[in-house]
Amino acid sequence: MLRGKTALVTGSTSGIGLGMAKALARQDARIVLNGFGDVQGARDEVAALGVEVDYHGADMSRPGEIAELMRFAADRFGRIDILVNNAGIQHVAPVQDFPPEKWDAVMAINLSSAFHTTRLALPAMREANWGRIINVASVHGLVASAEKSAYVAAKHGLVGLTKVVALENATTGVTCNAICPGWVLTPLVQKQVDAKAAANGWSNEEATRRLLGEKEPSMQFTTPEELGELAVFLCSPAAGNVRGVAWNMDGGWAAQ
Ligand code: NAD
Numbered sequence: 001m002l003r004g005k006t007a008l009v010t011g012s013t014s015g016i017g018l019g020m021a022k023a024l025a026r027q028d029a030r031i032v033l034n035g036f037g038d039v040q041g042a043r044d045e046v047a048a049l050g051v052e053v054d055y056h057g058a059d060m061s062r063p064g065e066i067a068e069l070m071r072f073a074a075d076r077f078g079r080i081d082i083l084v085n086n087a088g089i090q091h092v093a094p095v096q097d098f099p100p101e102k103w104d105a106v107m108a109i110n111l112s113s114a115f116h117t118t119r120l121a122l123p124a125m126r127e128a129n130w131g132r133i134i135n136v137a138s139v140h141g142l143v144a145s146a147e148k149s150a151y152v153a154a155k156h157g158l159v160g161l162t163k164v165v166a167l168e169n170a171t172t173g174v175t176c177n178a179i180c181p182g183w184v185l186t187p188l189v190q191k192q193v194d195a196k197a198a199a200n201g202w203s204n205e206e207a208t209r210r211l212l213g214e215k216e217p218s219m220q221f222t223t224p225e226e227l228g229e230l231a232v233f234l235c236s237p238a239a240g241n242v243r244g245v246a247w248n249m250d251g252g253w254a255a256q
Contacts, residue, residue: 002029002235006077008069008121010060010113011035011087013042015186016136019224020084020231025049027232029082032073034058052077060087061108063116070120079128082235083121085114085158086136090188092147092195106150111157118165122174131174132235135162136227139182139250145215155180159246166244175243177234182250183212185221218251 007024011017013035021031025046033042033055046053054076058069073080088110091102114135125131140148141155158178165176183189189211197207212219230249233239248254 001232002027002082004028005081005235006030006032006073006079007082007084008032008073008080008117009034009084009086010069010117012084013037013039015188016181016184016224016227017084017086018042018045019228020086020134020136021046022049023225023228023232024082024084024235025051025053027235029235030077032056032069032076032080034060034069035087060113061105063112066113066116067120070117074124079124080121081125081128081130082132082134083117083125084134084136084231085117087113088136088138088188090148090151090192092192094147095149098149103150106154110151110154111161114158114161118161118176122165122169125174126169126172129173131169131172133162133165133174133176134231134234135159135176135178137162137178137180137246139180139215139248139253141178141180141246142248142254162246163244170243173240175234175240177239177242177244178246179227179230179234180246180248180250180254181222181227182216182248182253183221184224184227186224189221216251216253217256220251222249222251 007029009021012021012033030052056069056072058065137158138155140152141159144152162178193207
């Protein structure tokens with residue numbers, strides 16, 4: 001379905017980003033990966049799906065490196081048709097103890113990076129009159145949890161940015177939407193499970209059960225594969241008039 005299209009997925013060396021990249025690759029899109037950690041492993045997983053794949057290691061907290069990433073992707077494959085803004089980090093602390101440098105990092109990576117990639121991707125998408133911008137927000141773009149001030153503020157901001165970009169391009173073939181996952185068992189969440197287990201003397205299983213039980217009525221994690229399929233739908237012709245939505249896939253979290 002996406003043969004001939006190029007997808008850039010930020011933060012795609014693990015977790016949800018890698019799941020999105022693989023789902024788009026299964027639809028024959030060329031993939032540009034980004035992120036830290038096991039780069040070769042991610043490249044191999046995507047290449048095994050039979051598509052062209054490349055990688056740029058821009059630090060998404062740095063606007064200069066983001067500009068280099070965008071130039072690299074456009075030079076390598078001609079144009080970025082699908083932009084998935086996924087890179088994100090978490091830090092957990094009450095507001096009065098929240099380190100200002102952590103606040104700045106969460107804002108830069110989880111929110112400002114999407115502004116920079118979007119502003120740089122839009123001209124070519126508008127010229128082609130086709131583009132898909134998918135912002136991986138969170139259920140925390142819709143509701144709050146204690147001790148996640150920067151994350152909740154950034155994700156609410158990302159949902160707001162999504163709506164503005166959707167409106168500014170509403171008469172074009174460029175759509176912008178947000179996906180809002182509940183708990184997904186990725187390294188980002190495993191760290192929170194580990195912290196709960198350590199703080200309370202619980203086993204990994206007990207900490208996982210309590211984490212889900214606090215928020216997610218289905219008592220099930222959403223998977224990167226399920227989120228990838230939602231991204232594929234948003235890239236499909238049927239989703240051409242889906243604009244500015246924040247679509248949660250959260251086991252009923254935000255319905256409460
Ligand atoms: P993850 O830690 O598995 O992946 C994060 C990715 O971002 C990795 O590829 C990492 O290398 C990359 N990254 C981190 N800092 C970066 C930087 N400065 N520059 C470039 N890349 C950077 O986490 P994940 O759970 O897959 O999270 C992906 C996105 O999904 C995040 O935006 C997160 O907020 C969001 N999300 C996650 C959950 C969840 O339960 N896991 C729920 C809702 C939303």
